[in-house]
Amino acid sequence: MTAAPLVSVRGLTIGATTDAGRKVKIIKGVDFDIAPGEIVALIGESGSGKTTIALSLMGHTRTGCEITGGTIRLGDDDITAMDERARSGLRGTAVSYVPQSAAAAFNPSQRIMQQVIEISAIHKLMPRPEAEKKAVELFRALALPDPETIGHRYPHQVSGGQLQRLSAAMALIGDPQLVIFDEPTTALDVTTQIEVLRAFKSVMEKGGMAGVYVSHDLAVVAQIADRIIVLKGGEIQEVGTTQQILDAPAHPYTQELLAAFEPVPHELAQIEHRPHERPILEIQHLYAGYGPVRNGEPQLKILKDVNFKLQRGRNLGVIGESGSGKSTLARAIAGIVPAYRGNILFDGREQHLSLADRSKDDLRRAQMVFQLADTALNPAQSIEKILGRPLYFYHGMNSRQREARVIELLDMVRLPAALRHRLPGELSGGQKQRINLARALAAEPELILCDEITSALDTVVAAAILDLLKELQRELNLSYLFISHDLSTVESICDDVLVMYKGEVVEALPAAQMSRDASHGYSRLLISSVPQLDTGWLAGLEQDPELVAAFSDR
Amino acid sequence: MPASLTPYFLIAQRLGVALITLVIVSFAVFFATELLPGDVAEILLGQAATPEAVAGLREAMGLNQPGIYRFLHWFVGLASGDLGTSYVNNMPVADLISGRLANSLKLAGVTTLFAVPIALSLGIGAAMWRGSIFDRLVSVLTISVISVPEFMVATLAVLIFAVWLGWLPALSYGADVGSWSAMLKAYAMPVITLGFVVSAQMIRMTRAAVIETINTPYVEMALLKGASRSRMVLRHALPNALGPIANAVALSLSYLVGGVIIVETIFNYPGVAKLMVDAVSTRDLPLIQSCAMIFCISYLSLITLADMIAILANPRLRH
Structure with missing residues (x-):
């Protein structure tokens, strides 16, 4: 890099004021450069400050935060020295932003075109017809369907993957020198992610723009970035070219991140397989759905003829994408969404389809752990109270017994006993998910239905939760029904896998041979879409266009 | 059903619900007034009346018929525009009310004309410059206005503007309203008092609704596109806050028809609220019922209108 850098950040510190009025430093002196046309990835777990740094390049800090020191130069401009008005002059023209969730970043009450060309209207870059023409060209370059007319629609009328590409068009309309991508594919399904990544990559290469790509996903970053900056706790841990970071990570934290990525093959359950033993869970011809019930069938039918034995x-x-009916399956088994047809057999005994009709003992045997501990745990109750309720409900324990058992449960999920006096809001995401799990264990279940329980967690934290699940299984002889959109997670903990698509089980196969044996078209598409830790993966990926057309909602 | 028809279907549904509510309320109003203590015939004839006279009057007024029959009779009359005859002075209730209602609506209309634009701009402005001196000033003022009872505001206004300064007439009704300036003068004090009462809530709700949308990712996105603060609020936040704002405005305005008894009394303004209180003291059931129905209709139509605005403002329902 001989040319002068496009962006140069020196000694950047950003402070935040907490709700209690305490001042904390969240970015603690960060230096880096970005050359023109270079794409730099900021990678790290939640709370590492990657989004905060990216936003500060636009001179923006979120409520409560403030740039307290250092300089940020973009070209000839010193962003840190500018006032708000001068900064807003740069936003959209010199540096622009692609948001994490395009679905939330589009104003629901305006047509897409109006929002895409808004930058040109705000900065008076070009007349409206010209801007619209340019937008249509960008839509075409981003491989969007119906580029001529898609702009006339409202945001809720297009799919998530399309919105994400439209948000890139919105960022590129003002020909910026730098584009900030803030986890732009995190909210997408893997099969959709590929197309979006490809579109981003090609327009960035064509335009010769520099980019900052914020992500927690090393495999995604490997496809698009030239250089990687690894962040933790508001400090840079390591900087290197993408190949360097992947091949020879120097910093222990980077190594940990990479290790969390290594697929840990799950050793098959040691219990010898006795074919005559009753399965703990058997599902026969299960149908379930939502909405008003007419003639015994709900209006919106989700699950269709699901069969399996566990x-x-x-x-x-x-496994399956969003909308495939995975969560509905767990809910139907638990009886929260009563199936309208079919049989649920638990240990050979037929269960009532609705939660309300099941006996307390049947309820106890199958417990569910929800995806978001934040919404599953009552924020106004202490951990002791949250865990104490199932103990009283299922086992009728008095308060002394409950306290002893709560301490035991916390120990089972590897949390200190003193935590029981805290509120959920005072715990970290990983700790909350452990409490969520302990709540299920309190009932002394035989089967646990895990609904995307690691999806909201950072890679390293999620790996620890998976280890905990395995330990608990050995100690308590549990069985898990493990729902996830993340194939490597499923691979590392499951013996068998069901692939779901549009409410149907399209294939059932052993987890260990998942990538090799998958024969159904959709399973193959899904498995081949999972990004690999290899910089050439996306470029070299060839997917059968017919498969893509048949199963993907691009 | 095609998507474009959904909002009309929803609006028709709201109107249907409003009509059903009206029927239920009329039922409640009729039987609640029946429960008022005292027998109409006895009250009308005074304490010296003989039991025979009372019985005769009850018969003549149809009070001996079963309640449900009288309700149906009254309801059919109501639906066809016949509000019945006052027990007290034998005049048609419609005649008694019409003039008063016009007065009330005039006062409510003038107040709306002033209060709504001012309240909305203050609320939006406070949200736009949240945390600024202006915002804090507006917040403190609205809270103090909410906590001061309206008779206090009204009395103070009379004391200052009519008694001490002599700028405005103390009584609004019957004052010379020949010219614009005279009319403004006559209405100034009741309008100011009512405006204070209804604006405070509107300002607070508008501010809260706009702030809620300002905190959404699409408004942050607008900021990152280089939009000015006013563009962020007026173009992006406000259109998405219309539903809650319309509801807050409707709730506040519904107070202007039925809830203004104190203001009507202090300024001696002959509106419907005062008429109803008088009717209660004389046990004039047909008049009470009609007034109650008028309050209910005005409240329902405002709320239904706000619902319709909320439906039409939602592009998910429109397209």
Whole structure:
């Protein structure tokens, strides 16, 4: 890099004021440069400050935060020395932003075109017809369907993957020198992610723009970035070219991040397989759905003819994209969304389809752990109270017994006993998910339905939760039904896998041979879409266009 | 159903619900007034009346018929525009009310004309410059206005503007309203008092609704596109806050028809609220019922209108 850098950040510190009025430093002196046309990835777990740094390049800090020191130069401009008005002059023209969730970043009450060309209207770059023409060209370059007319629609009328590409068009309309991508594919399904990544990559290469790509996903970053900056706790841990970071990570934290990525093959359950034993869970011809029930069938039918058996002590993974009916399956088994047809057999005994009709003992045997501990745990109750309720409900324990058992449960999920007096809001994301799990364990279940329980967690934290699940399984002889959209997670904990697509099980296969044996078209598409830790993966990826057309909502 | 028809379907549904509510309320109003203590015939004839006279009057007024029959009779009359005859002075209730209602609506209309634009701009402005001196000033003022009872505001206004300064007439009704300036003068004090009462809530709700949308990612996105603060608020936040704002405005305005008894009394303004209180003291059931129905209709139509605005402002329902 001989040319003068486009962006140069020196000694950047950003402070935040907490709700209690305490001042904390969240970015503690960060230096880096970005050359013109270079794409730099900021990678790290939540709370590492990656989004904060990226936004500060636009001179923006979120409420409560403030740039307290250092300089940020963009070209000839010193962003840190500018006032708000001068900064807003740069936003959209010199540096622009692609948001994490385009679905939330588009104003629901305006047409897409109006929002895409808003930058040109704000900065008076070009007359409206010209801007619209340019937008249509960008739509075409981003491989959007119906480029001529898609702009006339409202945001809720297009799919998530399309919105994400439209948000890139919105960022590129003002020909910026630098584009900031803030986890732009995190909210997308893997099969959609590929197309979006490809579109981003090609327009960035064509335009010769520099980019900052914020992500927690090393495999995604490997496809698009030239250089990677690894962040933790508001400090840079390591900087290197993408290949360097992947091949020879120097910093222990980077190594940890990479290790969390290594697929840990799940050793098959040691319990010998006895074919005559009753399965712990058997599902026969299950149909379920939502909405008003007419003639015994709900208006919106989700699950169609689902069948499977889960043997005691084994784990069954359920994979599929959003909308495939994975969560509905867990809810139907738990009886929260009563199935309208079919049989649920638990340990050979037929269960009532609705939660309300099941006996307390049947309820106890199958417990569900929800995806978001934040919404599953009552924020106004102490951990002791949250865990104490199932103890009283299922086992009728008095307060002394409950306290002893709560301490035991916390120990089972590897949390200190003193935590029981705290409120959920005072715990970290990983700790909350452990409490969520302990709440299920309190009932002393035989089967646990895990609905995307690691999806909201950072890679390293999620790996620890998976280890905990395995330990608990050995100690308590549990069986898990494990729902996830993340194939490597499923691979590392499950014995068998069901692939779901549009409410149907399209394929059932052993987890260990998932990538090799998958024969159904959709399973193959899904498995081949998972990004690999290899810089050439996306470029070299060839997917059968017919498969893509048949199963993907691009 | 095609998507474009959904909002009309929803609006028709709201109107249907409003009509059903009206029927239920009329039922409640009729039987609640029946429960008022005292027998109409006895009250009308005074304490010296003989039991025979009372019985005769009850018969003549149809009070001996079963309640449900009288309700149906009254309801059919109501639906066809016949509000019945006052027990007290034998005049048609419609005649008694019409003049008063016009007065009330005039006062409510003038107040709306002033209060709504001012309240909305203050609320939006406070949200736009949240945390500024202006915002804090507006917040403190609205809270103090909410906590001061309206008779206090009204009395103070009379004391200052009519008694001490002599700028405005103390009584609004019957004052010379020949010219614009005279009319403004006559209405100034009741309008100011009512405006204070109804604006405070509107300002607070508008501010809260706009702030809620300002905190959404699409408004942050607008900021990152280089939009000015006013563009962020007026173009991006406000259109998405219309539903809650319309509801807050409707709730506040519904107070202007039925809830203004104190202001009507202090300024001796002959509106419907005062008429109803008088009717209660004389046990004039047909008049009470009609007034109650008028309050209910005005409240329902405002709320239904706000619902319709909220439906039409939502592009998910429109397209």
